[in-house]
Amino acid sequence: MVTTVAIIEDNIEFLSRFRHVIESSPDFSFIGSAENGADGIALINNVKADAYLVDLGLPDINGIELIKLAVNIHPDCDVMVITMFADDAHVIQSIEAGATGYILKDSTSLDILECIRTLRDGGSPISPLIARRILQRIQPVIPNATVQRASASEMTGNANVAISNELLSEREYQVLQALSKGLSFKEIGSKYYISSHTVARHVKKIYRVLAVHSRGEAVYEATKLGILSA
């Protein structure tokens, strides 16, 4: 089965490189590209792809909006954000908007293809710094998460613990913690007797949860502000 890929990227060099990488592989098919936000919206609306590669720094529209649109219109698609440095702030924003992966601009062609394959297989990439940032997002005020978690059963009154408990399963939480310490998928897998593939799937699940949670937060905020009626 061929995975269809659409690319929205304003830098023609990168665009052509990505396109070349996609087209060079038999199990991928390039089905469209856009060089700005407006064209990107049209692309998303008209072309259903399995994976969208979106650059955040578009000249007219924030890439975050395109990610949201794509996830909205094609719920079963995967959106990857194209980033220069995989800096956590941008990646987290994208994940909250619904992206499930990110790809570095200077990635090797092997990496790019591997990344999309993993995505379609239900897994997601993650760097330790992004894992750390997600942990902070879930438990913004608690420095020692392990201790906190150990005593979570006694401290049911703590709102943060309640949210994290609700958001992530015990295993997902452990995985995230190990990731943030710099352990590889393989190491984590052998630590918890799961395959590295399962670790990647946990990561994707975590991304989805974060996106849903941030949408929930947005709804909550909007309700509070009176934009939406409760």
Next chain:
Amino acid sequence: MKPLNWAFLARNFRCAALLLLNLYLILCCTLAQAQAEPSVIKIKRAEFTISDSPTIPPASADWHLIDLPHHVPKPTDRELVHYWYKADFDIDNLSEPLWILFPQLLSGGDVYVNGALVGEKPWANEHQEIRWYLPELWLIPPLSLHEGSNEIEVRLAIREPFTSFGEIDIGPEKAQRNAFNLLLFWEDTTADISTALCLLTGAFIMVFWARRPQEKLYGLFGVCVIFWGLRTLLLRTPVIPIDFFLMWRLAYYFTTAGFIVLISIFMLKFSERSNLIYNRVLITYWMTGCAAFLIFGMPIRHFLEAFWLTGFLPLNLYAVFCILSYAARQRTRNAVSMGLAILFALGLSVHDLAVQEAWIDWPEIYLMHLGIPAFLLVMVGILLDRFLGTLAQVESVNEQLELRVATREKELKYSYEQLGKLERSHAATEERHRIMQDMHDGVGSQLLSTLMMAQHTELPQKTIVALLQECLDDMRLVIDSLTPDDKDLLPVLGNFRYRMEARFRALGLNFFWKNHAMPEALELEPDVGLNVLRILQEALANILKHARANNILVEISFSAESFQIRVEDDGVGINEENRAKGRGVNNMQNRCKKIGATLTIQRLQQGTEVILNIPLQAIDPASSYSFTI
């Protein structure tokens, strides 16, 4: 003293005036009422003779018919003059026992009715002076009375300059006792109360003055009050041994004149017209009089009383005028009350003068001492006013203080915030400076050297790519090490590992990364962390450039004191020639020095080993380091 609005003042003034007027009227009415009992015989005429006979002198003696009350200067030929007074009264029926009432038995004496002794009170003799001045009530033995004309005889002696003999009332017990009680109260009890009050209040004010010596006005008033209390006490001593009579009289003059002097000074001071000359004149006049009496004794007594005491009058009147005009001008509650008190006292003294000189037909009861309680009341009012004022001031001061504290707190908070902002901005500036420096030393110089090399020599594409890759890698390190909010190096190291794994894998090399005893967190200053990463990156770059290795192992061992990074490859191994001229190794050494770490590079049997040892305490003594694994 706070000025008050006029409406309030006027009401106050009227109230006070009405109160004083009422008091005065009640006083007069009760005294008048005492005389208006129909069943009581009021003896208005009597006869007297000067005689020291132990029995009543015969009708042939030198009897003089007089009106009662009798008040004339005493004959001056001797000091002690003996008198007999007699008066007639008629009785219609003897059914009821009769009582004899002397509204004021001024000089004491023995009282007889038809020759029978009814009562006796001490009278002046060689050993004692008597100033009885009290009402007396006795039952007339019924058997000594008979229908028709009866006679009262009184025997007494007088040393005082005036011969005084009061009225006599005959009547039934009830009316007489009522009148007696009333008179006793006004003549005796009120004077006692006023004396006690004066001495107590005076003492209280003196204590107050001792605590606050700057309150001269109160001190002055306290002394005044004590003088008046002593004066009243002296004046109302009924029996004075003749040995002490001179001293007694001196004390009386001293206190009386002293009171007048001090109250005059007080009044001037109160009305803010204090005058040193006036004060000195008054005090000198006072002391001169007392000294003169001490020197000349009784002979100048009459002169002192007639002229010396009267001499105070103009000075005193001036003070009264001052205070009244002050009250009229200021119209404050306190000034007006003081003015009224003065007027009241003046009224009483006029009354006293009137009864003393028999200008009016009122009993000879002296009421001057009642003026003092009025003064006291006013002064207590003024003190209370000041106390309340001070209290209100303290409260308002407290409120102001609280307000100021709150304001200061706010200011302090604001300045703290400003300080915080400044610190943050300072930190941001430092950080910016550091990044600039980093750009300059790191990516900037790398880019520049790449550019120079590209300009001067024809570089193969592979080399240019590698050089640019180095630039990019360094930039990634900078971004990774600067991004996190916390100082934990673990995620940064993890990010590095993550990237390197992908890089080496893409090149078909085996890249192993092992952590030993990994702690929960590894806190390091970002610039230290960056240097560690740069050394590590340099080591790995060297492997890629020179080693031609297949397997690369990075081992990180953590301990409480340090952490160690060991990089091992199975390549060709470093040769001494390379080491000497290699810019990369020098760079690594320099960075090590900067962060206090040690670096050892050695050639293995196959490949090279690089060991970097970073002491944790030396870098940051405060860094927390805990093992959980």
